[in-house]
Amino acid sequence: MTARPPIFQFDNSYARDLPGFYVAWEGAKVPAPELILFNRDLAADLNLDADLLETPEGAEIFAGVRQPDGASPLAQVYAGHQFGGFSPQLGDGRALLLGEIIDSAGNRKDIQLKGSGPTPFSRGGDGKAVVGPVLREYILGEAIHALGIPTTRALAAVTTGETIYRDGPKPGAVLTRVAASHLRVGTFQYFAARGETDKLRQLADYAIARHAPDLEGQSDRYLRLFRGVVERQAALMAKWVLVGFVHGVMNTDNTTISGETIDYGPCAFIDAYDPAAVFSSIDHGGRYAFGRQPVIMQWNLARLAETLLPLIQPDDPDKAVDLASTELARFPDLYRSAWLSGMRAKTGLQSEVEDDQDLFETMLSTLQEQSVDYTLFFRHLAEAAVGNPQKLRDLFMNPAQIDGWLERWRQRLEREGRAVAEIKAEMDSVNPVYIPRNHLVEEALQSAEAGEYHLVNTLLGILKSPYEEKSGFEAYALPAPAAFGPYQTFCGT
């Protein structure tokens, strides 16, 4: 009998190249692994044989109780600023990097288990995860991906057969997460805080090999590594804000070098437009409010810059500060121009006019004043482009207040000189009908806690093509009924 080829073609560069940056570790034993979700589309992108993984053996692998051939499971060490305060040692307290594989596009991907049991970095936590937060990360991550936003993704979710106590007994679960890497701003902070410059250089060179290979061997590569992170994160913040996403815990340990969205905890999408929107139960001061995300990201990037100073200009600290500051100072303009071009697309505009910023700000302040649903506004605006403004006007308690703006926008559209039907189609291709609305996510998670997954599957199916109206699913496009009340999310650790 010929040996079966391994399920994963692991090539574990982190384990191999960065000894001292992790602890080799294994998942905890659990009684009854059961696969509840498996992402066949993603498995195909990863060149994985879904038929081998959608099996009891796959469930054991995704629960962390069976090591697939070639894996080198490990818990990564990192530090991080949490709500502004520095923790010198965090690390994977409930996650294991199984290893890395090369996807069908030739890109290296981490395969990580989250919730697979305690590690030396658990700091008193149980190292576990429960089904609600695991599925929230699955649903929100896949939704963000379908919206064209860089993100880690979910390959699988299993329940473990354990009962885990949070705010009551909950079914234990493990998420399998796929990421361009798990390098965080906090990974750099860990070694910088310890003054381990050699390790920092090793880490930076590893990050360059993975995320900016063009820079390998260049003398100014560390500065340019930083430049790349600034650019990716400015683009990411614009995308979050344009779609109405609130991450909720933008600590530096939850900020990637790759520019992917990571660590979906108490995150949510806004319904009514409100820059002050906060959903997380632990964000008392509104530090990570919807509208503050770009400013916070720049703060996080300043923390990254600090760690890189000794690499950027080892013999001239002042020069290093100057160089890094110049890169960091580009962030607001990079963000602003990415946001402006995204908002132009959302409102059917291609040309650039000086006045656009004011056009958009006027629009947003009216949305805010009247608590208008942010997502529906743009879908209905596309209808208004072809002469049907009624649905849009119906979103406003006082529609007269938007009429003046609508007239100004129509005049601006005329300057585009394109057919309105074409403009509507363009707008509909960038403005989602469906986002993971809080009441729908909540309803799906509650039924999953009771062992029923059909609502989760329905929601995932709809969110996969968010720009396409699906008949029979009109309710999925609507904001929460008033009875749902104000929404709060919990970290779910």
Ligand code: AMP
């Ligand atoms: P997070 O808020 O999910 O980004 O996690 C922050 C830190 O807490 C990370 O170091 C996690 O590994 C750790 N952590 C979160 N939940 C748990 C848990 N249940 N057990 C152990 N460590 C945890």
Ligand code: MG
């Ligand atoms: Mg985290």
